[in-house]
Amino acid sequence: MRQALSDALREEMLRDENVFIMGEEIGVWGGTYAVTRGFYDEFGERRVRDTPISEMAIGGAAAGAAMNGLRPVAEFMTINFAFVAFDAIINHAAKVHYMFNGNIKCPVVFRAPGGGGRQLGATHSHTPDVIFAHFPGLRVVSPATPYDAKGMLKSAIRSDDPVMFIEHATLYQERGEVPEEEYLVPLDKSDKKRDGSDVTIVTYAQGLPVSMEAADKLSKEGIEVEIIDLRSLQPLDLSLALESFKKTNKAVVVEEGHGTYGIGAEIVAQIQEHAFDYLDAPIKRVAQKQAPLPYARELEQSALINPDRVVAAVKEVL
Amino acid sequence: MATTKKKKAAPKTKKAASKELTAEEIRHADEREVGVGRAGDIPRENLMDWYRQMVLIRKFEQSCSEQYQLGKIGGFLHLYIGQEAIAVGSIAARGANDHVITAYRDHGHALAVGSETGPVMAELMGKVTGVSGGRGGSMHLCDVPRRFWGGYAVVGGHVPLGAGIALAEQYKGTDGAVLCYMGDGSTNIGYFHESLNLAKVWNLPVVWIVENNQYGMGTAVDRASATPEMVTKASGYDMEAHVVDGMSVCDVYWKTTDALKRVRAGEGPQFLEMITYRFEGHSMGDPLRYRSKEEVVKWRDDDPIGVIERRLIEQENCTQEELDAIDDQVEVEMAAAVKFADESPEPGLDTLYDHIFVEN
Incomplete structure (x- = not known):
């Protein structure tokens, strides 16, 4: 599934100049889960933006860039750290379209790996998906197969709505068929x-x-x-x-x-x-x-x- | 639309006026220097327009207060009275691609970007003709065609949004910059520090404007901030910072103009601390137990409208009749705005689920 996600990101960045990625260690390091390995060399630091350890700013700045016409894919190193950015995600990214009567769009994707089972202790092992799904205004998806992961990440990037894209870290190892040709998987279908x-x-x-x-x-x-x-x-x-x-x-x-x-x-x-x-x-x-x-x-x-x-x-x- | 006027061609910039006053000196100034900040270079008609805009904001806010007492405005209502010179002077300095974003005390900024008084008042009354369709209210005005991205009600929450809006301009390679306004209280929240740091690391085209009105709700700045001088916080992020007399629309205009010039020269994010005072309470129903009457009286002597009025009369040969005529025109406009809002319908109950998602 790791490769499927990486391919989805790369294809969308090649397709649309306004798509860029930002987050902690996504660039020079190559991503803590290696999803963005090679991106920094391929796309350069304008489109592959390493950030400081500042989740509030990552969440808010990604939302702001989206409001002003870009399609950011902001990565939280783990979903546990997205708690720090909760206000930016829930009170801002997920609210601006409604609160301003449709005058503002916020097409941001927040990628966040999470889940338990890897001996990381209480603060690093959450599966808090339901919390994000509680609020209207934010699409929350979490695919289980490489096929779905690729098709849904591409749809998420193309969506005009903010999307919380939750990846269970254990599933990065999951193998499965992914077609050569381009395809999309809808964000709202079981x-x-x-x-x-x-x-x-x-x-x-x-x-x-x-x-x-x-x-x-x-x-x-x-x-x-x-x-x-x-x-x-x-x-x-x-x-x-x-x-x-x-x-x-x-x-x-x-x-x-x-x-x-x-x-x-x-x-x-x-x-x-x-x-x-x-x-x-x-x-x-x-x-x-x-x-x-x-x-x-x-x-x-x-x-x-x-x-x-x-x-x-x-x-x-x- | 009486509230907008095209910005006049920017007057020539001269070297900054002698020595910059400190925040403390501005706070305790006996008399405002009416010509502070090279005012002589600003055409009279611009000054007249700024006067008109400031009076419009003042009267708009007074009208809000009345409408609130009448029960026509609900929720929280934060008035901008006393701070008018900041929105007017700084927004007058912005270029064609520059953006504005602010916190919840946002009526002044909306009017200064040129939003019409009727739809702004209608928003406050929760009407469908409001700038946010009645979904936002006083704290969530917006006017995207005029590049005003809104008022935001969580202290500091909009600060990284401002950074992101600036990032988009930089990414697209435009000369656009962001004027991101906030109160002194927001300099104590994590958002502020993370955003200033990020803006500097990425060299984002943004001017942070702290409207230091001396209180975060009822807590005096020196009771809440490790340093009462906001500019020292900017120095921690290696950012050029200046203190501005927020009661002088001319000083605000020039310092913002200079800051934007530095941003466009690639010098990175800029920081302005504008010293001002909110004449009314934090919001309606504030018992004002935290400050003395004498203090309020002292600041009222520094009323930013009085400062520009004196300048117009003393240095621009403006007559009281001319100013009165502007006041009268604003009164007429405000009466029309209230009438428009009064007569507008509320949003239909069948629209509750509209605009949750762009794609349904």
Whole structure:
């Protein structure tokens, strides 16, 4: 997926002179996750802008440049540091279009790698996606496959809206088919990633490979799950999830973030609002346990989602 | 549209007037130097227009206060009375590609860029004809065609936006620069320091204008800032900084003109600390417990409109009748603005979800 993201950025920079990237260590260093390796030499420091460690200024200056006609892709080294820029993202980038009655556009992309499971301790391991998705005005997407990552990043850069583009760092290693020719993936459409008839799993990002592995295990026991990848959290497209649920009548929501007030809570609420008559069993949520992520490897893993927890949840709703 | 007038060809610049006053000297000046900052080089008609703009802002704000008391303006209302010379003098100095962005005390800047009084008043009353369609209110005026990017209500939040707007001009290779206004209080927030640092590192075309009105809400500058002299903060970012008499529209004009000239010469971001005073409270309903009546009286003697008025009469052979005629014309304009706002409809309830995203 790393290569897919890198290709998307490069293609968009070659296509549109107004696209540029900025962030900490994205230039000379090549990006802490190496997504922008080689960009500094290829595009130069005008378009590949190393910034000071100043998240408030990164968020705000990227938004300001976008307002005045550019298409910045601003990278937060990790999404945990985007907390520092929360006001710039939520109160400014996500509000100017509405607050000024459509007179100002803010076509900025904030890229932010995040997620747990890498023994980085409590402050470096957040999956806070839902917080960003809470507010109107900001598109929030988080792809799970290289194909989606490339197509959605290109769409994000071309979008006239501000986009929070969340990359789960574990997924950088994920491999998958990516076409040679140009393609785009819409920013507001979910996608069915596996067909099944017994239980619907609704998930996204790191939840997808976890759910796919669980699905393989379940399949060996004759249980076929259908997997819906949300891809976008704001706006939320539940059309495929509802369609699937009306077929299976049972659902499990899998997300890596904390379950409390999480994405699962929203989806469960919407399913009961829109498909109450189809409900055959309480919907289960599989999410990160409600504790800060610790450093110790096994202890950290015990707090995170994994295929076994998903398998157990699916069996509970059957 | 009575509030705009094309800026006259910039008068020739001479060497800056003798010694620059310090902030402290400006604060305690017994009498404003009416001709401070090479005023003699400014054509009379420009001075007359600046007088008109300042009176317009003053009367606009007084009218706002009345409309607020009548319950026609909601939310917070921050008046610009006392600070008029800053918006008028500095915006008069801007070039065709220069931008303006400010905080929540933004009515003066809107009027100084030429936004019409009717739509600005309508915005304050939450009407659909308002400059922000009734979605922004007093603190969120904007006029993008006039390159006014708005008022912003989170202290300091717009400061990096100003840097970004400047970055876009630099990136596109234009001669455009940004006038980014803020209050003294915003120099204490992280946004300020990160943005000044970034602007210097990237050599961005921006003039930071601190309107030091002596108080962040009710907290005096020296109770909130490690240094009461804002210019010393700029020196930490290796930025050229000047103190400006914010009560003298001429001083504001010249120092801004010079700063913009340095920006365009590639000398990087510039910093101006404009010493001023807000005659009214922070917002409506401010009990004013934090300052003495004597202090207010002293500053009222330095009323920026009085300063330019004296200059016009003493040095430009302007008659009281001429000035009164301007005042009367402004009164008529304000009455029309209030009427326009009063008679405008509120936004339809079916528009609640408009403009959340550009692409729906």
